[in-house]
Amino acid sequence: MLQNQSVIPDIKAIIAASKDKAIKAVDNERTLMYWYIGQRIFLEEQDGKERAVYGTYLIKFLSQQLQPEYGSGFSVRQLERYRQFYRMFPIASALRTQLSWTQYKFLLTIDNQYKREFYVAESVKNNWTSRQLERQINSSLYERLLISNDKESVLAVAKNEKLPSDAKEIIKDPMYLEFLGLKREAAYYERDLESAIITHLQDFLLELGNGFSFVARQKRIHIDGDEFFTDLVFYNRILQCFVIIEIKTDKLTHQDIGQLQMYVNYYDRVEKLPRENPTIGILLCANKNEGVVKFTLPENEKNIVASQYKLYLPTEQQLLEAMNIELQNFEQGKESE
Template sequence: MKKNILPSNLISDIKNIILQSKEKAIRSVDFQRTLMYWHIGKRIFEEEQNKKKRAEYGTFLIQQISEKLQPEFGIGFSVRQIHLYRQFYRTFPILPTPYAHLSWSQFKLLLRLDSDEQRDFYIAESLHNNWTVRQLERQIFSNLFERLQLSNDKESILAIARKEILPSDPTQIIKDPMVLEFLGLKMQSSYYEKDLETAIITNLQEFLLELGNGFSFTARQKRITIDGDEFYVDLVFYNRLLKCFVLIELKTHKLTHQDIGQLQMYVNYFDRVERLPHENSTIGILLCANKNEAMVKFTLPLEQKQIIASQYKLYLPTKKQLLTTIKKEMDKSPGNF
């Protein structure tokens, strides 16, 4: 029987090299495909410009190209797909080097967006957070840009996404509402806070994605002792951008002043016991099914920024619903937008 003399980490290291090389090869192939579609779109657009006096020429041109190429190269050259290549070039007339990290599937999602501001935001977030196609799709469908816009101006949202500035206020990165459709909890069903907490822990990766940039999970049911009495903080996170602890209390009932007072006590404890000298003040989030703005306003001191009430939704809100809410906020505080 031969003695195994291989170092314990040799095989795992070689496997990692193989997997990384395969991943790079796939990315390289996808980028070349994306570049090919961009060049096709550019060539079609240039031909259209040469015949710009004929308004119907573009439609005729794409139809003819499809008829010539689809029999040989397949469904990738259907009329619909060729229209997409043309739109791709017109939307992105220049492809900077960082775009090489985006896949064609991600570009197709970006082409559906209504504005350059939205595209710039989702591109920056995709690149900095290394979002997969599925993650980008969920963030677009959950209207992340519009939800952040409820408490921020567009310029700040884009600047933070591009990492041109760091967030100075927790509301710049904490969403309201938070969309937790991935938990699988039904609106019609009755459930307890522990059910909500368990569902979040089970789907922690998706919850961290929903929380946003810079969050890492620290503890669940964190025990703290105050004068011999024991209390438990539902969820504890740390945000490296804000450089502070973020405590989350889950409430499935309508928000009360007792809930706010309890979370304020937890925040005070972390500030005085857990926080290090170089860290910023602790933030507390009341994640509740029904948010009472007036209750928050009159329970907490004016200008305080440590306690935030954020409503959670178990379904994806429509863009129309969010834009209606944004309009209401703009009407109330026109100087904020």
Template sequence: MSTQLEPSFIEEIKSLILQSRENAVRTVDHLRVILYWNIGKRIFEEEQGGKDRADYGNYIIKSLAVTLQPEFGTGFSIRQLERYRQFYRAFPIASALRTQFSWTHYKLLLSLDSQDKIYYYQREAARNNWTARQLERQINSHLYERLLASSDKQSVLAAASQENVNLTPSDIIKDPMVLEFLGLKQDANYYEKDLESGLITHLQEFLLELGNGFSFVARQKRIHLDGDDFFIDLVFYNRLLQCFVLIELLRSKVTHQDLGQLQMYVNYYDRFEKQSFENPTVGILLCASKNEAMVKVTLPENSSIIASKYKLYMPSETQLLEQLRSGLDAANKEEN
């Protein structure tokens, strides 16, 4: 008499196999990271021992490459050996190496041009469990510089190390947001519904762009007010801010009517959805463009409404520096 195995039992066994494979890959990759760190350490120590020769470090690496590369492959070329030395110097304590980071993670971190950036991205990647691909996207979208443009340097680093416990919406919500993963062209014909559908389709990437602590709640959330129905484009919750976050999408330039409508939605959530232990609801108007002066005049000071522009492409370094300079100039004018 034959019996059929329960599907749940089979799935459990499959899950165990896949988990074991994943753990094995992680273990091997971490061992590789440790190997490269130790090679870098020995190169650096040998280099220091021959400090009477200015070019001794280069001599060591070239000689090692000639000896090792024919036997062990391109992982021991001059360029790679130099990277291992750089790896040790950037991360001199072996116990501080992250077990969840692959060598690709560390190569991305080593490509950064300052210790502050390395520190920031390392902490964020570990805290958010970013894959190497996600870390690469955040670096390429200049997350550090964009946050720096809207806050001072110490605040950015404090937020990365979770020292800043009194977070405000502006500490977490980016302006602008980069939505290049949607594949939409800046001058193409599309509507708010296309933008919304794209964000839902690429929800993981959008959550990554939104920042820390966001989780998806609802799409086209219906609210009923005395016979009239209204629909909120997207509803999220942020565990760090401990509040609901409502997002309205706008293909065109933001107007004061758009801000007023979003304020109504925020008021509704504060009065009928928010629990007593939660913080006031935040509203984000994700728009193609905005008049900063109009937004400031329309909204009261310390408003929970934020108008954030979106970009459909990665900004270049030149564009980013221009934005940063413009932001600093504007801040200086306000102080004067």
């Protein structure tokens, strides 16, 4: 009979950790191998650059020689990808070992250097999986941030040169909740949206932004004999504060804002520790009236935010139109200075 019953789970944990490290080490070596192959192909092309078709010939020739022995990883398409990998990331020592080859393949689809640097930095900082990185690229996170912020600020945050200072810099507006699977045409209640968020909590945390962790659902609050229930409570380790989310599937009213303000005040006075920052409240609503928000809250209020949610992703045309409007507004502002 074992005296210490923890020995088995301890050994299993050691085995799992070692396997994980081995897998990451193998993937890192594979990534470096593809980089060096891409470098060698590129250098060979440069030697024969006076021949316009030499690059195409070289890739096909190499595939014919290598694929029978080493498999589909050396097809024409894959060899072209290795060459592109070297050209987009020309310094081997600068490759981020935290990223897998699958993640680098997603990054190779991005032509814009700044956009690529943003996703590299965010992937490393947030420890995104390949699936999470793919979703953020497909949901146009970079473009949405550009719409609400200037490019310099986005890049500064991506490179850890600047930390968000208030709620509006870290909370997205709008939030795209297409992963919940709710249809625009369907009738649903606030509890349906809340349940869907809990079911897809990992994806929702990713959409919320950096540093969020889940605390509670339908948190009971007692105030002088009356009971109230907050829809969702999170904590943000970057802003070091509680974040309360109230869900509204119908038109936003000033009463909704007042109720959220009460919850925020309660958390600030009862739950918040002295070392923590003031609580943030988010009204996640289907439609919002900016005027109602503006005149219900005190001027310069930073801790209550109304964020509109959408159940479908914007089209490329919608993103381009939004960015063009922002650019026009910027240019008009420069002319008036």
